[in-house]
Structures are given as structure tokens and as C-alpha cells.
Amino acid sequence: xxxxxxxxxxxxxxxxxxxxxxxxxxxxxxxxxxxxxxxxxxxxxxxxxxxxxxxxxxxxxxxxxxxxxxxxxxxxxxxxxxxxxxxxxxxxxxxxxxxxxxxxxxxxxxxxxxxxxxxxxxxxxxxxxxxxxxxxxxxxxxxxxxxxxxxxxxxxxxxxxxxxxxxxxxxxxxxxxxxxxxxxxxxxxxxxxxxxxxxxxxxxxxxxxxxxxxxxxxxxxxxxxxxxxxxxxxxxxxxxxxxxxxxxxxxxxxxxxxxxxxxxxxxxxxxxxxxxxxxxxxxxxxxxxxxxxxxxxxxxxxxxxxxxxxxxxxxxxxxxxxxxxxxxxxxxxxxxxxxxxxxxxxxxxxxxxxxxxxxxxxxxxxx
Numbered sequence: 001x002x003x004x005x006x007x008x009x010x011x012x013x014x015x016x017x018x019x020x021x022x023x024x025x026x027x028x029x030x031x032x033x034x035x036x037x038x039x040x041x042x043x044x045x046x047x048x049x050x051x052x053x054x055x056x057x058x059x060x061x062x063x064x065x066x067x068x069x070x071x072x073x074x075x076x077x078x079x080x081x082x083x084x085x086x087x088x089x090x091x092x093x094x095x096x097x098x099x100x101x102x103x104x105x106x107x108x109x110x111x112x113x114x115x116x117x118x119x120x121x122x123x124x125x126x127x128x129x130x131x132x133x134x135x136x137x138x139x140x141x142x143x144x145x146x147x148x149x150x151x152x153x154x155x156x157x158x159x160x161x162x163x164x165x166x167x168x169x170x171x172x173x174x175x176x177x178x179x180x181x182x183x184x185x186x187x188x189x190x191x192x193x194x195x196x197x198x199x200x201x202x203x204x205x206x207x208x209x210x211x212x213x214x215x216x217x218x219x220x221x222x223x224x225x226x227x228x229x230x231x232x233x234x235x236x237x238x239x240x241x242x243x244x245x246x247x248x249x250x251x252x253x254x255x256x257x258x259x260x261x262x263x264x265x266x267x268x269x270x271x272x273x274x275x276x277x278x279x280x281x282x283x284x285x286x287x288x289x290x291x292x293x294x295x296x297x298x299x300x301x302x303x304x305x306x307x308x309x310x311x312x313x314x315x316x317x318x319x320x321x322x323x324x325x326x327x328x329x330x331x332x333x334x335x336x337x338x339x340x341x342x343x344x345x346x347x348x349x350x351x352x353x354x355x356x357x358x359x360x361x362x363x364x365x366x367x
Contacts, residue, residue, distance in 0.1 A: 010057075014050040021046030097294055104128035108135065112160040116190040119153040126154045126234060127294040130265060134232060135161045137261060137299075138169075143229030145257075148173040149217065149248050150235025151184040151199045159193035171197040172225060174217045176204045176236055204236060209250050210282075215240055216247035225255050231262040238271050246275045249283060258302065262286075267296035 022043045029039025105121065105128040112135065121128050134154055138146065138161045148155055151173035158171050175181035181199045188194045202221035207214050216236065233248045249262065256262075264279075266272045267290065276298050280288055289299045 011054065014053050018046045018050040021049070101128045101294065104132045107132060108157060111135070112157065112164050114160060114191060119156060119187055121153050124237070125152050126265060129293045130154075130263075130291075130295070130297055131157050133291060133293070133297070133299075134158060134230075134263065137230060137263070138162060138167065139165050141229065141259075141261065142167045142169065143261075144169045145225065145228050146171040146230040146232065147222070147225060147228045147252070147255075148235075149231075149233045149245065151175040151181055154232060154234065155184055155197050155199065156187050156191060156193070159188060159197040160191065162196050163193055169196075169229075172222075173197065173199045174202040174221050174235070175199055176202055176217060176240070204240060207247050207251065209247060214242075214247045215244065216251065219251075222252065222255075225252070227257045228252065228255050229257050229260055231256065231260060232265070233262065234265045238266070238269055243271055243275050243278070245272065246278055249279050253283065260302070262300040264298045264300070265295060267298055 025039060025042035025046065028034075029036075029042065101121070108128060108131055109118075119125065121131065126134070131154060135157055137143075138158055142165075146158055146169065148158075148171065155171060155173045161167070162169055162171070173181075173184065175184065178201050181201050184199045185194070188197050188199070200221045202217035204215040205218045207216050231248065231252060233245050236244045238244055245264065264272060264276055267276065276288065279300065280286065285302050286300045287303050289301075291297045291299060
């Protein structure tokens with residue numbers, strides 16, 4: 001009914017009806033010889049009826065608008081509630097993440113006290129929770145050679161860990177940006193660890209891998225490296241090209257030691273997730289462990305079979321892999337079970353080692 005009234009009762013229609021009514025009333029009064037008063041009264045009835053129709057239409061329109069306004073208000077209120085709940089969740093998540101990073105940074109500072117200004121650990125730099133993992137790997141595995149793709153805060157913290165725990169090793173960091181590389185060298189000099197860490201200028205050049213062209217660090221900067229025990233891939237930046245970090249494993253795989261560990265940062269970036277999958281497809285002798293860090297990271301290690309294949313005959317490798325409890329029943333692409341913790345070896349000079357920063361590697365989803 002309301003829709004019908006709104007469709008039929010229009011100003012133009014009502015005006016025509018009122019005019020027709022007035023004309024009809026006048027004609028009727030003249031034809032019947034009625035007096036002036038009845039004729040005028042009959043004529044006035046037309047505009048009154050027309051006004052009444054328009055008033056009804058206006059009220060219906062107003063009711064419709066009020067109804068629409070109520071619906072819009074309900075939708076707006078629901079949207080505000082959803083946005084508020086989402087903002088609250090994000091704030092809680094950010095606060096939790098900030099607390100976690102502060103906790104990790106405090107842990108690092110307690111284990112590795114520094115004598116000078118420390119670099120920032122936000123935005124491009126490795127997050128404190130990842131630095132704890134890297135320092136943990138250096139302390140527990142005592143690598144003789146650490147290679148970093150990219151330089152910065154991680155270079156300094158790893159050098160501090162080597163100095164603090166008397167690890168006989170060195171760090172080589174490759175950086176495509178000479179300005180940033182110079183800043184890292186300055187940090188190393190201020191903390192007196194340049195004897196442990198070296199930053200090499202490595203401008204990007206083209207490499208052809210599997211029919212694809214990639215931009216990666218110049219060969220002259222890394223071709224002399226052998227026996228890499230820890231490879232940390234945090235560069236080049238994704239902005240330098242498609243799957244910018246993919247060449248790291250294909251180009252350096254021949255330089256890795258049989259017990260090498262590789263760490264890939266920034267798995268929150270889809271491009272890095274693709275790089276990890278390409279690595280696991282091309283190198284089935286590696287397993288991966290995804291760490292639920294701020295930017296997410298993957299730790300890659302050779303499986304027992306892959307490790308033994310570099311050290312023994314194929315028959316020996318297959319036999320050892322079958323008897324390895326860490327690999328038994330494990331899905332391809334997942335990390336072997338961690339062995340039971342053992343007592344830490346004494347530090348040079350007989351002093352006991354301090355506890356590992358952060359404890360064990362955080363629990364992770366298996367890749």
C-alpha cells in the first residue's frame with residue numbers, strides 16, 4: 001500500500017486532480033444554480049483533499065527515511081564494533097609482540113654486554129627474537145665460519161657472541177650497499193670486534209640459474225669462502241628483484257660444510273616463502289623448521305642421509321639414515337627431532353659457559 005501511494009501520489013498528479021476538482025465544483029454550482037457558499041465550499045474541498053494526499057505521501061517518505069536511517073545506524077554501529085574489536089586485537093597483538101622483542105633484547109644485553117651504542121633492531125634490521133635464535137646457534141654450534149647475506153645489527157651481535165664465549169670463528173657479511181656496509185664496519189670498530197667480523201662490499205650482478213636471471217652479490221666477494229657452518233640469508237632486499245634471495249643456496253651450497261645450518265629471514269613476505277619452497281624442492285637433503293618469530297624465519301639443516309652422503313659412501317649413508325632415530329618416521333621436509341640436551345663444554349680457561357640466551361630454539365611449526 002505504501003509503495004502504491006508513493007507511486008501514484010505525486011505533486012503533478014495531485015495538482016491536476018485539484019484543478020479538475022475545482023473546475024468540476026464550479027461547473028456543478030453553475031449548472032445547479034446553487035448558491036455561492038455551497039459552490040465555494042465544494043471547490044475548497046479539492047485543495048484540502050490534495051493537501052491531505054501530499055501530507056500522507058510526505059509522512060510515508062519520512063517514515064521510509066527514518067527506517068533507512070535506522071538500518072544505516074545499525075550497520076554503522078556493527079561496523080564500528082567490528083573495527084573496534086579488530087583494533088583491540090591488533091593493539092594487544094602489537095603490545096605482546098613489543099614485549100616479546102623487549103624481552104629478547106634484554107636477554108641479549110644480559111648475556112652479551114656491550115661497551116658502546118647498539119644499532120636499531122626495527123624495520124629492515126633483524127628483530128631481537130631472531131637475534132636470540134642466531135646467537136643461540138652460534139653459542140651451541142660454535143661455527144668456524146658464519147656468512148651473512150646483508151650486514152647490520154646481526155653482524156655485531158654474532159661477533160659479540162663469538163668474543164664473549166671464546167669461539168674460534170669468523171663472520172663474513174656481504175652487503176650490496178657500500179654506505180650501509182661502512183656503517184656496519186664503524187659499529188664493529190666501536191665495539192672492537194673487527195678481528196672477528198668482516199663486511200665485504202658486494203655490488204649486485206646478474207646470475208643465470210635454472211633458466212632464470214637473478215641479481216645477487218658479486219662473485220668476487222664470496223668465491224673464496226669454504227666450510228660455511230652458519231649461513232644467514234637476510235639480503236638482498238626484496239625490492240632489488242624477483243625472489244632476490246633465491247641464489248644464496250644454489251651459489252653457496254658447494255661452500256657449505258656437511259653440518260651447516262642456514263637461516264632465511266622475512267618469511268612473512270610471500271616472495272620469501274616461495275624462495276624457501278624452491279630451496280626445499282631443489283635440495284631434498286635439507287629439512288626446514290619454521291620459527292614463529294615477528295617476521296618468521298626458517299632454519300634449514302641437512303637431513304642425516306644428506307649429511308652422511310657428503311661424508312660416506314651411498315650404502316653407508318642409506319644404512320645410517322635408516323637407523324637414525326631423528327629421521328625415522330619423519331615426513332619429508334620436516335626437521336629431525338632435536339637430541340637430548342647435553343652439558344655444555346667448558347669455556348677456554350676452565351670457566352663454565354653461561355646459559356644460552358633464550359634457552360632452546362622456540363617451538364615451531366614444521367615446514
